[in-house]
Amino acid sequence: MKVMVVGGGGREHAIIKKLKENQTIEKLYALPGNGGIARDAQCVDIAATDLEKIVAFAKENGIDYAVVAPDDPLVMGLVDELNAIGIPCFGPDKKAAIIEGSKVFSKDLMKKYGIPTAEYETFDNAEAALKYLETSAIPVVVKADGLALGKGVIIAQTREEAFDAVKSIMEDKKFGKSGDQIVIEEFLTGPEVSVLSFTDGKCVVPMISSMDHKRAKDNDEGLNTGGMGTVAPNPYYTDEIAAECMEKIFLPTMNAMNAEGRTFKGCLYFGLMLTPNGPKVIEYNCRFGDPETQVVLPLLESDLLTIMQAVTNETLADAEVKFSDGSAACVIMASDGYPASYEKGFEITIPDEVADHVYVAGAKLSDGKLLTSGGRVLGVTAVSKDLKSALEEAYAMVDKVKFDNAYYRHDIGQKALKALEN
Numbered sequence: 001m002k003v004m005v006v007g008g009g010g011r012e013h014a015i016i017k018k019l020k021e022n023q024t025i026e027k028l029y030a031l032p033g034n035g036g037i038a039r040d041a042q043c044v045d046i047a048a049t050d051l052e053k054i055v056a057f058a059k060e061n062g063i064d065y066a067v068v069a070p071d072d073p074l075v076m077g078l079v080d081e082l083n084a085i086g087i088p089c090f091g092p093d094k095k096a097a098i099i100e101g102s103k104v105f106s107k108d109l110m111k112k113y114g115i116p117t118a119e120y121e122t123f124d125n126a127e128a129a130l131k132y133l134e135t136s137a138i139p140v141v142v143k144a145d146g147l148a149l150g151k152g153v154i155i156a157q158t159r160e161e162a163f164d165a166v167k168s169i170m171e172d173k174k175f176g177k178s179g180d181q182i183v184i185e186e187f188l189t190g191p192e193v194s195v196l197s198f199t200d201g202k203c204v205v206p207m208i209s210s211m212d213h214k215r216a217k218d219n220d221e222g223l224n225t226g227g228m229g230t231v232a233p234n235p236y237y238t239d240e241i242a243a244e245c246m247e248k249i250f251l252p253t254m255n256a257m258n259a260e261g262r263t264f265k266g267c268l269y270f271g272l273m274l275t276p277n278g279p280k281v282i283e284y285n286c287r288f289g290d291p292e293t294q295v296v297l298p299l300l301e302s303d304l305l306t307i308m309q310a311v312t313n314e315t316l317a318d319a320e321v322k323f324s325d326g327s328a329a330c331v332i333m334a335s336d337g338y339p340a341s342y343e344k345g346f347e348i349t350i351p352d353e354v355a356d357h358v359y360v361a362g363a364k365l366s367d368g369k370l371l372t373s374g375g376r377v378l379g380v381t382a383v384s385k386d387l388k389s390a391l392e393e394a395y396a397m398v399d400k401v402k403f404d405n406a407y408y409r410h411d412i413g414q415k416a417l418k419a420l421e422n
Ligand code: AMP
Pocket: 118, 141, 150, 151, 152, 153, 155, 185, 186, 187, 188, 189, 192, 214, 271, 282, 283
């Protein structure tokens, strides 16, 4: 089989490494991939958002199956276009990807179908939003409707910050058209859990739970990032909570999308907060999370391609989806300064003995050398019998990977370890 994976980050590297375990795949392409992925797949220099070129490439190269990993091409409708020329895909079509593409859509969906989430109002003009904020509870959360590179959520601790958030999104158009509408919602508290799931529109099969670490600095300080590390499973997510989420959130979401004529097939990501009033949805993503995938897939014992094809063929109920009962930890090594400004172009050395555990995100090959080319450079994942040893092994491997300017958090998993002690 010839398989292509669209995307070029650490998440795609994890998907590709897992797919490679399947012996029926004779050719694996990454579009565009990156300098590290080049070790595991043939990288093709086509941007993940260049739908026209991707479709042409797939046609010319006889692609049998496509995995569309990032949000943008999913929301733009790449799966629809590939399906139209007869190429089966893993990933939702455009109609279903809106669950991530529009926060107004997802909030209204949850309200209509009684799925627990933060109370909210939506606005399409700044004046009304500012008036609402004059009397709203504080802190309050302001969200741009559309995709905003993970930066469209502002947690305002003061009324002034909330006003500024509305002005920057709606008047200064900080996120372009993504800010034509906004959601203003209640500030929730509690531990956060990421649950990625496979769904074919007939059943939902949750993957092992995980915990992201979004802030740049130790002790959850500093700016919000795309994620500085992850652990799986998430100790806050007990079997009891999992059962409650299945009943009140996962199945109702699948059924709601079916009822709206927007059947979701692919990886549906539930960003949950375990509030004092029960689990609530913070966000949906229409794809695998990054860096959640880098801890979830290494724990998957079943064959990924077989599961993906079962999702496509709507036979997921018959597929084996089995996870190891160990733990995984991923530490992201970034360029110092990320998510603000940083230098790049430094050579990366990854010793052979750890290469299998490294998921490369921001690196390019230049004259045979691997050079840093992004903020999040790579992730190092260890799988072990328990979280404590997975963390020790991950940090021991981090010590062996070298590049100038490397920055990483030293406390990934500490909160999870404490939760396990209690
Ligand atoms: P998102 O970009 O939607 O993943 O949101 C980024 C982060 O903002 C989430 O991971 C939460 O930590 C936080 N957040 C989003 N919505 C809320 C809310 N209603 N209450 C508290 N925190 C929130």
